[in-house]
Amino acid sequence: MTTNGNLRGRILEQARVLLLKEGYSAVSMRKIAKAVGCTPTSIYIYFDNKDALIHALIEEGMELLAVDLGSASKLDSAPRPRFRRICMAFLEFGIQNPEYFQIMFLLHPEKMERYPTDKYRRARRNLELFADILREIRGGSSFDTMLSATVLWSLLHGAISLHLAQRLDVGLPASTFIEQVVEHAETMLLSESS
Amino acid sequence: MTTNGNLRGRILEQARVLLLKEGYSAVSMRKIAKAVGCTPTSIYIYFDNKDALIHALIEEGMELLAVDLGSASKLDSAPRPRFRRICMAFLEFGIQNPEYFQIMFLLHPEKMERYPTDKYRRARRNLELFADILREIRGGSSFDTMLSATVLWSLLHGAISLHLAQRLDVGLPASTFIEQVVEHAETMLLSESS
Amino acid sequence: MTTNGNLRGRILEQARVLLLKEGYSAVSMRKIAKAVGCTPTSIYIYFDNKDALIHALIEEGMELLAVDLGSASKLDSAPRPRFRRICMAFLEFGIQNPEYFQIMFLLHPEKMERYPTDKYRRARRNLELFADILREIRGGSSFDTMLSATVLWSLLHGAISLHLAQRLDVGLPASTFIEQVVEHAETMLLSESS
Amino acid sequence: MTTNGNLRGRILEQARVLLLKEGYSAVSMRKIAKAVGCTPTSIYIYFDNKDALIHALIEEGMELLAVDLGSASKLDSAPRPRFRRICMAFLEFGIQNPEYFQIMFLLHPEKMERYPTDKYRRARRNLELFADILREIRGGSSFDTMLSATVLWSLLHGAISLHLAQRLDVGLPASTFIEQVVEHAETMLLSESS
DNA sequence: AATGAATGAGGCTTCATTCAT
DNA sequence: AATGAATGAAGCCTCATTCAT
Numbered sequence: 001m002t003t004n005g006n007l008r009g010r011i012l013e014q015a016r017v018l019l020l021k022e023g024y025s026a027v028s029m030r031k032i033a034k035a036v037g038c039t040p041t042s043i044y045i046y047f048d049n050k051d052a053l054i055h056a057l058i059e060e061g062m063e064l065l066a067v068d069l070g071s072a073s074k075l076d077s078a079p080r081p082r083f084r085r086i087c088m089a090f091l092e093f094g095i096q097n098p099e100y101f102q103i104m105f106l107l108h109p110e111k112m113e114r115y116p117t118d119k120y121r122r123a124r125r126n127l128e129l130f131a132d133i134l135r136e137i138r139g140g141s142s143f144d145t146m147l148s149a150t151v152l153w154s155l156l157h158g159a160i161s162l163h164l165a166q167r168l169d170v171g172l173p174a175s176t177f178i179e180q181v182v183e184h185a186e187t188m189l190l191s192e193s194s
Numbered sequence: 195m196t197t198n199g200n201l202r203g204r205i206l207e208q209a210r211v212l213l214l215k216e217g218y219s220a221v222s223m224r225k226i227a228k229a230v231g232c233t234p235t236s237i238y239i240y241f242d243n244k245d246a247l248i249h250a251l252i253e254e255g256m257e258l259l260a261v262d263l264g265s266a267s268k269l270d271s272a273p274r275p276r277f278r279r280i281c282m283a284f285l286e287f288g289i290q291n292p293e294y295f296q297i298m299f300l301l302h303p304e305k306m307e308r309y310p311t312d313k314y315r316r317a318r319r320n321l322e323l324f325a326d327i328l329r330e331i332r333g334g335s336s337f338d339t340m341l342s343a344t345v346l347w348s349l350l351h352g353a354i355s356l357h358l359a360q361r362l363d364v365g366l367p368a369s370t371f372i373e374q375v376v377e378h379a380e381t382m383l384l385s386e387s388s
Numbered sequence: 389m390t391t392n393g394n395l396r397g398r399i400l401e402q403a404r405v406l407l408l409k410e411g412y413s414a415v416s417m418r419k420i421a422k423a424v425g426c427t428p429t430s431i432y433i434y435f436d437n438k439d440a441l442i443h444a445l446i447e448e449g450m451e452l453l454a455v456d457l458g459s460a461s462k463l464d465s466a467p468r469p470r471f472r473r474i475c476m477a478f479l480e481f482g483i484q485n486p487e488y489f490q491i492m493f494l495l496h497p498e499k500m501e502r503y504p505t506d507k508y509r510r511a512r513r514n515l516e517l518f519a520d521i522l523r524e525i526r527g528g529s530s531f532d533t534m535l536s537a538t539v540l541w542s543l544l545h546g547a548i549s550l551h552l553a554q555r556l557d558v559g560l561p562a563s564t565f566i567e568q569v570v571e572h573a574e575t576m577l578l579s580e581s582s
Numbered sequence: 583m584t585t586n587g588n589l590r591g592r593i594l595e596q597a598r599v600l601l602l603k604e605g606y607s608a609v610s611m612r613k614i615a616k617a618v619g620c621t622p623t624s625i626y627i628y629f630d631n632k633d634a635l636i637h638a639l640i641e642e643g644m645e646l647l648a649v650d651l652g653s654a655s656k657l658d659s660a661p662r663p664r665f666r667r668i669c670m671a672f673l674e675f676g677i678q679n680p681e682y683f684q685i686m687f688l689l690h691p692e693k694m695e696r697y698p699t700d701k702y703r704r705a706r707r708n709l710e711l712f713a714d715i716l717r718e719i720r721g722g723s724s725f726d727t728m729l730s731a732t733v734l735w736s737l738l739h740g741a742i743s744l745h746l747a748q749r750l751d752v753g754l755p756a757s758t759f760i761e762q763v764v765e766h767a768e769t770m771l772l773s774e775s776s
Numbered sequence: 777a778a779t780g781a782a783t784g785a786g787g788c789t790t791c792a793t794t795c796a797t
Numbered sequence: 798a799a800t801g802a803a804t805g806a807a808g809c810c811t812c813a814t815t816c817a818t
Contacts, residue, residue, distance in 0.1 A: 007777085025219055029813060039779055040813080050813065105359070106300065123361070150362060150371070151353070151378045158352020159345070167299070167317070168344060177344070184345045188382035201802080223788060233804055235790085244788065395781080413607055417809065427783055428810080438809065493749070494688065511749070538750060538759070539741070539766045546740020547733070553687070555705070556732060565732070572733045576770035589798085611792060621800055622792080632792065 008046040010036050012057055019057075020099040024107065054103055061100030062122050068093050069129060079137045080190065086133065087156060087182045090126075094160030095174055101160060127153055137190060148189055155185055202240040204230050206251060213251075213293040218301060221248075248297060255294030256316050262287050263323060273331045274384065280327065281350060281376045284320075288354030289368055295354060321347055331384060342383055349379055396434040398424050400445060407445075407487040412495060415442075442491060449488030450510050456481050457517060467525045468578065474521065475544060475570045478514075482548030483562055489548055515541055525578060536577055543573055590628040592618050594639055601639075601681040606689065636685060643682030644704050650675050651711060661719045662772065668715065669738060669764045672708075676742030677756060683742060709735055719772060730771055737767055 014035035018027045029050055033040040047053040072089035076082040094101040104123070131142075131149035138145070159181045162168050168177065208229040212221045223244055227234040241247040266283035270276040288295040298317065325343035332339070353375045356362050362371065402423035406415045417438055421428040435441040460477035464470040482489040492511065519537035526533070547569045550556050556565065596617035600609045611632060615622040629635040654671035658664040676683040686705070713724075713731035720727070741763045744750050750759065 028811075030811075041780080041815085042778055044814075045777065105361070106355075146363070147366075147370075147374050148378070150356075150366070151349070151375055154353035154356055154375065155345070155349040156352065157356055158348035158350065161300070161355055162344075162348055162351055165300070169340070172341075172344070176341075180341050181345055181348065184342070184382050187385060188378050191381060191385050222786075224786070234788085235805080236803055238789075239802065416807075418807070429784080429812095430782055432810070433781065494743070494747070534751070535754075535758075535762050536766070538744075538754070539737070539763055542740035542744055542763065543733070543737040544740065545744055546736035546738065549688075549743055550732075550736055550739055555687070557706075557728070560729075560732070564729075568729050569733055569736065572730070572770050575773060576766050579769060579773050610790075612790075623794085623801080624799055626793075627798065 007036070007038060007042065011038075011043055011046060011053070012060065015053060015057060016060075016099050019103065024102060054107075057100070058103050061097065061104045064097065064100065065090075065093050065104070065126070066122075069126065073129070073133075079133060080186075083133050083137065083190070084182050084186065086129065087152075087185050088178060090156050091160060091178045091181060094156075095163055095178070098164050101164065105157060106161065106164075134189060152185055152189060155181065155188070201230070201232060201236065205232075205237055205240060205247070206254065209247060209251060210293045213296065218296060248301075251294070252297050255291065255298045258291065258294060259284075259287050259298070259320070263320065267323070267327075273327060274380075277327050277331065277384070278376050278380065280323065281346075281379050282372060284350050285354060285372045285375060288350075289357055289372070292358050295358065299351060300355065328383060346379055346383060349375065349382070395424070395426060395430065399426075399431055399434060399441070400448065403441060403445060404487045407490065412490060442495075445488070446491050449485065449492045452485065452488060453478075453481050453492070453514070457514065461517070461521075467521060468574075471521050471525065471578070472570050472574065474517065475540075475573050476566060478544050479548060479566045479569060482544075483551055483566070486552045489552065493545060494549065522577060540573055540577060543569065543576070589618070589620060589624065593620075593625055593628060593635070594642065597635060597639060598642075598681050601685065606684060636689075639682070640685050643679065643686045646679065646682065647672075647675050647686070647708065648704075651708065655711070655715075661715060662768070665715050665719065665772070666764050666768065668711065669734075669767050670760060672738050673742060673760045673763060676738075677745055677760070680746050683746065687739060688743065688746075716771060734767055734771060737763065737770070 011032060015027060015032050018031055018035060022031075029040045029043055032053075033043060043053065047056065068089045069086055072085045073082055075085055094105075127146075127149055130152050131145045134140075134148055134152075135142070135145045138148075159177070163174065163177065205226060209221060209226050212225055212229060216225075223234045223237055226247075227237055230237075237247065241250065262283045263280060266279045267276055269279055288299075321340075321343055324346050325339050328334075328342055328346075329336075329339045332342075353371070357368065357371065399420060403415060403420050406419055406423060410419075417428045417431055420441075421431055424431075431441065435444065456477045457474060460473045461470055463473055482493075515534075515537055518540050519533050522528075522536055522540075523530075523533045526536075547565070551562065551565065593614060597609060597614050600613055600617060604613075611622045611625055614635075615625060625635065629638065650671050651668055654667045655664055657667055676687075709728075709731055712734050713727045716722075716730055716734070717724070717727045720730075741759070745756065745759065
């Protein structure tokens with residue numbers, strides 16, 4: 001099922017697997033080709049160059065994240081539980097898809113020079129998602145809301161990064177950590193004193 | 195002034211410059227040598243290998259950060275202002291020293307395999323710094339304190355990362371962002387409802 | 389004729405030439421490439437690494453030797469002349485194919501670490517060839533036969549080595565030397581007093 | 583006792599140790615210097631270049647071998663036991679001093695291009711030693727004697743080479759092998775039928 | 777739609793050696 | 798008598814990419 005049919009899909013798949021197993025800098029056209037079972041040249045039929053391939057992977061990740069966040073935001077109609085759900089969905093996406101998270105958010109812009117920055121606008125829409133829900137709950141100016149959303153975005157982003165870089169306390173279970181992050185996020189943004 | 199005597203220093207300096215300009219994966223012995231104006235071989239007089247060079251850079255960064263945090267924590271005796279100061283010092287360190295921040299906190303462990311993990315303990319001591327001050331202000335169990343410190347650590351880390359990756363709103367001035375992050379950190383950790 | 393199509397063959401050929409002209413330690417991927425007229429990278433299309441290339445050369449040599457010994461052993465049905473013929477065939481192989489002899493028998497195992505020792509079993513089968521014929525002529529225990537074969541093997545091996553290292557008397561023609569070695573071998577192993 | 587005083591001696595010593603431990607191709611000026619505890623530059627005070635160092639090592643080996651063979655030839659006055667003793671002495675020298683044997687007899691002349699071949703005459707004197715004793719026992723023409731000595735030389739040389747290259751049957755104890763070689767040498771050269 | 781052959785640039789690292797001090 | 802600093806050449810190997818088929 002996975003090995004037949006479209007080569008393009010298999011290339012992306014194996015690139016992702018390699019990314020996960022060996023890290024970004026170990027991902028090469030040759031290795032992908034070997035994993036897929038084709039020649040490096042064949043990859044160029046479907047992708048202009050390596051950056052294009054990575055970019056396609058990023059788009060895949062964006063799609064996935066959008067789906068995750070979308071379904072999370074539909075589960076609860078009450079805003080506060082929805083807030084929690086969305087935060088958790090984002091954290092879980094990062095922790096469960098480290099390879100996507102890495103290329104989507106940790107890769108330096110230097111790598112992506114050849115691609116239009118407008119592709120990243122999509123990523124910013126996630127920010128608006130957070131802003132929307134904050135506005136719904138807290139009200140307040142659009143500027144304040146965006147600022148808070150950005151801070152929330154930072155917290156979630158940092159939590160995932162540290163987890164993935166294995167720089168967190170080894171004894172701390174991921175699930176506990178996630179819960180705590182969401183808990184603190186709520187305090188930070190939805191407490192009365194703010 | 196920069197081209198005199200001390201080759202070792204110039205190597206580190208140019209490595210840092212390259213890191214900043216082109217990102218980690220573009221930092222190579224050859225490029226450093228070219229930037230410094232010596233042969234790649236000469237680098238090996240001062241560093242056993244590339245990892246040793248990077249590691250020296252990391253240690254430099256650790257030193258710098260320790261100094262910054264140290265002096266920040268001495269400025270105020272009252273815990274809450276001290277809390278703010280330390281958070282700001284960390285954020286400013288990351289924003290003003292992006293190269294150091296990258297290799298210290300964003301580099302994947304895969305790169306550093308050849309070096310003992312105990313070197314990273316020093317980095318974790320920063321975490322304890324945050325924990326100490328939280329304990330002083332809020333009291334509470336050691337476990338809760340560490341959890342909160344880790345979440346704070348995530349927030350600060352994420353804020354810097356996003357800023358450095360230029361993924362934040364372009365119109366937002368760094369200083370405003372920093373202030374907001376600290377503000378939210380305080381709310382998150384030092385509000386009554388927590 | 390030598391520069392056509394088959395690059396793999398030309399690589400092996402030039403590697404052999406270099407080996408002969410400059411000795412093993414002077415054989416490098418770069419030099420081979422230069423001699424062949426291609427880039428070092430191209431060599432890696434046909435051989436995984438340098439050891440694989442050397443190993444291919446060894447196998448070529450094994451093949452050649454096997455053919456030589458095989459046809460020598462078929463020329464005479466009487467055991468004693470066959471004994472002489474095989475000895476001579478081995479000596480001549482070594483003297484006429486110094487490059488092969490060097491990598492097959494003089495190269496230290498350190499060089500070949502990456503390859504399984506079972507590849508060397510093939511070389512030891514030559515020993516059995518000698519043992520077989522000794523058994524046929526002299527009878528005796530299997531152990532004694534193997535011992536004697538090993539000593540014979542030493543003699544032939546040493547004769548070739550010294551000849552190749554140009555440590556023999558310059559005035560001594562190779563053919564005379566070879567004959568004498570075989571003569572002595574016969575005395576050593578097939579005389580009555582033994 | 584070994585670390586004080588003459589640096590020259592310590593250099594040779596450590597070069598020999600390295601040769602034994604890691605093989606010829608791993609012996610470099612840098613490694614020798616590190617083992618000795620001096621700088622690579624210092625080596626050049628005592629030796630013009632690497633080849634000169636190796637050559638000095640070869641001379642050391644020659645000396646040692648000469649002493650071994652000399653004392654062996656003095657132990658027995660009767661020629662046949664003396665013959666055996668000398669053969670054994672040579673075999674034992676090679677097996678007990680693999681590093682010397684390698685550079686003395688296995689190193690290719692290419693390595694030694696820069697040195698006068700007359701240095702090798704000394705090595706040939708060993709051949710005369712064998713010739714002398716053969717003449718004493720068997721009589722015969724000078725030419726025949728030299729031929730036989732050369733063949734004997736081949737046998738002994740080959741036996742050591744194969745042993746050092748670990749190409750002999752693993753189950754065969756060195757002492758048994760040595761005895762057998764000498765036994766066969768005697769048969770080869772001193773039997774009636776010859 | 778895919779391959780086989782090839783390349784130029786560059787990766788890290790080690791070599792023997794020299795020169796000023 | 799010895800060193801510290803430096804070099805140019807070369808070691809093996811991998812990279813993304815191209816071009817003819």
